[in-house]
Amino acid sequence: MKLEFKPSWITDEIKQQDIDRISDFSKYLAVKKDRHDSEVTSSQIRKFYGEVKRIQANGVVHEKSTFKMLKPKLAYAVGRQKKSERQKLESLYVALSSAINSVDIDSVDDVTLKKRFSNFTQLFEAIVAYHKFHGGQ
Numbered sequence: 001m002k003l004e005f006k007p008s009w010i011t012d013e014i015k016q017q018d019i020d021r022i023s024d025f026s027k028y029l030a031v032k033k034d035r036h037d038s039e040v041t042s043s044q045i046r047k048f049y050g051e052v053k054r055i056q057a058n059g060v061v062h063e064k065s066t067f068k069m070l071k072p073k074l075a076y077a078v079g080r081q082k083k084s085e086r087q088k089l090e091s092l093y094v095a096l097s098s099a100i101n102s103v104d105i106d107s108v109d110d111v112t113l114k115k116r117f118s119n120f121t122q123l124f125e126a127i128v129a130y131h132k133f134h135g136g137q
Contacts, residue, residue, distance in 0.1 A: 001028040003095040010102035010119045019126060025095070026130030029088050030137075038085040040092055042136045048074060048096070049128050052121055060117040061110050067117070068105060071097050092127075099123055 003025040009018060029040040048070060055063040074093045078086050103116045 001025060002091055005095050005098040005102075007098070007102040009123055010099055010116050013119060014123060014126075022123070022126045023130045023134075025091075026127050026136070027134040029092060029127075030131045030134040038081075038088065039137065040088045040131070042132060044077060044089060045092070045128055045131055045136070047077075049124055052124055056117070056121055060105075060113060064105055067100070067103070071100055095127075096124070 001024070003021065006018065014022075029045075032039045051066070051070060051073070055067055060067060074096060078090050078093050081089055099120050103113070103120050105113060108116065
């Protein structure tokens with residue numbers, strides 16, 4: 001399953017029907033359908049979520065380079081998985097990469113950056129919360 005990410009979730013705000021899509025996506029990440037399937041673990045998600053919260057605490061304006069490194073770190077996590085087990089983590093990578101790109105960290109003023117980063121953080125919080133709700137381990 002692929003999350004149909006909309007840049008407006010970051011540049012404007014997320015709408016309720018989009019939150020429902022995030023719930024469905026998080027359920028896909030959390031649930032192992034058969035023995036050939038693999039789920040994305042809570043620790044895999046929380047590792048990156050923790051980094052986002054640290055950036056938030058320090059201020060994204062002061063942590064631009066750290067924020068830019070989230071995509072390569074996610075890519076590395078995907079690359080560490082066995083090819084047969086990376087589909088769901090790769091879906092998360094694609095969704096979060098699109099969200100990171102939409103923050104457009106190098107092209108906006110500080111006020112816009114803070115707003116977009118806040119929207120990104122809320123999107124990520126929704127993924128984490130629904131992942132746990134749907135039984136993510």
